Amino acid sequence: MSASQAPDTRVDLAGIPLRNPVLTASGTFGYGSEFAPFLDLRRIGGFVAKSLTLKPRFGNPPPRISEAPSGMLNAISLENVGVDAFIDEKLPVIPDGVTVIASLFETEIAGYAAVAERLSEEPRIAGLEVNASCPHVKSGGIEFGQNPKVLAELVRSVRRATSRPLLVKLSPNVTDIGEMARVCEAEGADGISLINAVQGLEVDPETRRPVLSNVLGGLSGPAIRPIALRMVWQASRAVTLPICGIGGIATAADAIKFLLCGATAVQVGTANYLDPAVAGEIVDGIEDYLKRHGIERVSDLVGALEIPPDRRS
């Protein structure tokens, strides 16, 4: 590749063509248009909108966000405008040429399928991401993504409801992420996204109370990056599905680490709160890395982690 030649940053994520592998993560980028004043939404690969339910939902009362070492703890509880308002009000203001992935959840499997069906009617939506980190009411509040049988039922049911590219976003709060990835593959998912926030607890010793009204929250940000990298690497060895890597990405170098560990694309989450333009800067940084290393295609980095033979376990 000559120095003047631009590297090819395009990737195909589970049947979704992306101009580059940098997306933004659900719940950290609103419904997209909120970030338009800060960066050109066409510069990034696309964005995953806030997770949607059939009806609008209100979140937990405050306090629902707390600072953590190298990260944050949140218990927003998936507040959202509902699928109809998203389609009627939020989607039409997204400029043409911006790749939109819709995220969905419910507390019952039938609800997930219903939201997926509704979203599938919309040509502007490039693909669906099923948020499997929500409590399954019938299982007593355990996350859908924590029980392989429940996860299988969920993916099967949403798969039947949509022919659109289907990503399943896995919970990190499990012992064996490879098993969960295999369940998604067996049930017909087109790809997996991981990780969602890691369950955590913060305490105020003066009041002896949990800091968050919900008691537990989800830990995100650089604090979870090594956990996320480990899980992406393990999942990439367990399945052939494309993976979207998420967790603590704040720089181009962070994003490249995920590609090397087997991710086809990445999502930037908590870092958007510190710098709403960061996702665009990560795209620039990846291009610069490819040029500096004389790499023609970003896809050449996917799974290119080198483990010296004497360090293989």
Ligand SMILES: Cc1cc2nc3c(=O)[nH]c(=O)nc-3n(C[C@H](O)[C@H](O)[C@H](O)COP(=O)(O)O)c2cc1C
């Ligand atoms: C305030 C906040 C809200 C979130 N809301 C959602 C959501 O609605 N759906 C979802 O799948 N993930 C949600 N997440 C999880 C993120 O998409 C992401 O998986 C997680 O934060 C890890 O990435 P990060 O460390 O880059 O933030 C949320 C995270 C934060 C911090």
